[in-house]
Amino acid sequence: MTPVPSAASGVAIRVCQLRKSFGSQVVLDGVDLDIRPGEIFVLMGPSGSGKSVLLRHLIGLETPDSGEILLNDTRLEDEGIRDRFRLAMVFQSGGLLNSLTVGQNVGLYLSEHRLKPPEEIERIVQEKLALVHLGPGDALKYPAELSGGMKKRVAIARALVMEPQVVLYDEPTSELDPLVAVTVGREIVRANAVTRATTLVVTHDRDLAFGIAHRIAFLGGGRIVAVGTPEAIRSHPDPLMRRFLSADFTRD
Amino acid sequence: MFRELGKMVVLFGATFRALPRVLRYRRNLFEQLFEIGNSSLLMACVLSLFIGGVLSLQAGPLLAQRGLGSMLGGLVGASLAKELGPVMMSILIAGRIGSAMAAELGSMRVYQEIDALRTMNINPIEYLVLPRVVAISVALPCLLVFSLLVGCAGGAFVAAFNPEVAVSSAAFFNNLRSTLELRDILQGLIKTFLFAVTVGVVCCNQGLDTLGGPRGIGRSVTKAVVNSIVFILVLDYVITRMLLPLTKASMAGGF
Numbered sequence: 424m425t426p427v428p429s430a431a432s433g434v435a436i437r438v439c440q441l442r443k444s445f446g447s448q449v450v451l452d453g454v455d456l457d458i459r460p461g462e463i464f465v466l467m468g469p470s471g472s473g474k475s476v477l478l479r480h481l482i483g484l485e486t487p488d489s490g491e492i493l494l495n496d497t498r499l500e501d502e503g504i505r506d507r508f509r510l511a512m513v514f515q516s517g518g519l520l521n522s523l524t525v526g527q528n529v530g531l532y533l534s535e536h537r538l539k540p541p542e543e544i545e546r547i548v549q550e551k552l553a554l555v556h557l558g559p560g561d562a563l564k565y566p567a568e569l570s571g572g573m574k575k576r577v578a579i580a581r582a583l584v585m586e587p588q589v590v591l592y593d594e595p596t597s598e599l600d601p602l603v604a605v606t607v608g609r610e611i612v613r614a615n616a617v618t619r620a621t622t623l624v625v626t627h628d629r630d631l632a633f634g635i636a637h638r639i640a641f642l643g644g645g646r647i648v649a650v651g652t653p654e655a656i657r658s659h660p661d662p663l664m665r666r667f668l669s670a671d672f673t674r675d
Numbered sequence: 676m677f678r679e680l681g682k683m684v685v686l687f688g689a690t691f692r693a694l695p696r697v698l699r700y701r702r703n704l705f706e707q708l709f710e711i712g713n714s715s716l717l718m719a720c721v722l723s724l725f726i727g728g729v730l731s732l733q734a735g736p737l738l739a740q741r742g743l744g745s746m747l748g749g750l751v752g753a754s755l756a757k758e759l760g761p762v763m764m765s766i767l768i769a770g771r772i773g774s775a776m777a778a779e780l781g782s783m784r785v786y787q788e789i790d791a792l793r794t795m796n797i798n799p800i801e802y803l804v805l806p807r808v809v810a811i812s813v814a815l816p817c818l819l820v821f822s823l824l825v826g827c828a829g830g831a832f833v834a835a836f837n838p839e840v841a842v843s844s845a846a847f848f849n850n851l852r853s854t855l856e857l858r859d860i861l862q863g864l865i866k867t868f869l870f871a872v873t874v875g876v877v878c879c880n881q882g883l884d885t886l887g888g889p890r891g892i893g894r895s896v897t898k899a900v901v902n903s904i905v906f907i908l909v910l911d912y913v914i915t916r917m918l919l920p921l922t923k924a925s926m927a928g929g930f
């Protein structure tokens with residue numbers, strides 16, 4: 424495990440008593456979390472436990488029924504929050520725009536907000552693609568021409584272009600073979616070391632979680648069951664966690 | 676139904692408010708214009724040619740029997756400009772372009788592309804809906820003019836070569852010129868523009884509202900086309916009723 428980057432430029436995230444229901448189904452039932460600036464924080468839990476819903480709240484794609492989210496003590500719903508903090512998200516499917524090339528996807532944030540001249544955007548795009556081990560030729564490809572692992576890496580490059588203070592990853596290794604999953608995990612660690620952004624990874628991939636996390640939280644039944652270092656989580660006595668962490672084909 | 680209607684009104688309002696920024700998205704706008712022209716021009720040509728032809732075929736013999744064959748050009752032109760052209764072109768565009776818009780936006784919604792835009796602080800209405808609605812609103816009236824020209828040519832062709840009609844092209848176009856007024860064409864253009872905005876908003880709204888996987892996309896596309904056609908026909912009556920004083924004035928001065 425890599426140490427938390429020093430002089431972190433990431434922001435602290437505090438989630439207070441977050442509740443969310445879809446119809447009669449309670450998905451988040453009073454979630455409390457404290458995520459430290461610059462750390463890689465992994466949120467684990469079984470399928471349907473509300474991990475991705477929590478992540479969507481953190482990026483502002485969902486609004487909670489009650490509770491609040493604070494970024495460095497500023498409420499997420501406050502006006503102008505997006506001007507003060509840059510948040511990026513890597514979606515489970517990659518979320519790449521299929522009508523744009525890889526290069527256009529990666530540079531989209533800069534070009535749409537007209538933050539840099541086109542030549543400068545091209546240079547930054549190449550730099551970020553190189554960071555995730557993609558070559559200049561890949562910039563001209565369309566997402567449909569890429570493998571699942573490459574799509575994830577392009578999505579990471581697109582997130583890095585924003586120079587984010589918070590990067591959220593939703594199931595970054597889903598649908599990937601173990602070798603590619605390891606590569607993506609390494610890219611996450613590398614991106615965290617380069618940007619020093621607060622990194623929140625939602626996954627039920629135990630190898631990824633214990634391989635990259637500074638701290639892990641376990642979400643079950645819409646609540647946080649436990650938070651701690653990977654070692655503390657491994658030895659936690661909660662029965663649901665024990666079952667989740669020890670499940671394999673030879674048991675039960 | 677009222678909820679959907681409300682969503683469309685909200686989407687229309689948001690698109691209208693974003694209108695001053697349309698040139699920022701000119702690349703998307705030109706892409707959409709090219710797409711509309713490229714995929715519908717040939718179809719519009721065939722459709723208009725045969726509509727003009729069938730109008731001549733139906734009305735020509737009846738008028739000729741009563742010695743009014745020379746008025747065929749005006750009748751075909753007025754029908755195409757005021758009613759058939761706007762409605763048929765709008766339905767064609769709803770089926771060909773509107774469905775593609777709903778499918779594209781629906782798939783972007785399902786595969787989290789729209790969420791990705793939001794996380795990059797890019798407004799999906801400005802980036803996706805605005806260029807599409809503006810492009811369809813510009814392209815459809817242009818298609819109407821094209822349809823009118825081709826439709827009249829089709830009508831004149833049938834009038835000249837069908838022995839039951841036997842109206843020369845010169846007589847057809849002379850009557851067309853003397854009967855069809857600018858305000859008739861203007862009325863058709865106004866209708867077409869309003870239909871275009873409606874088709875754009877209805878189809879984009881359905882696309883953005885897509886839920887579920889590929890099945891949800893299919894459902895959105897069907898709903899987008901059906902709703903567009905219903906709106907076109909309802910609006911057609913309302914607009915025609917509102918523009919009736921213009922039509923009456925035109926009829927008093929024409930045929």
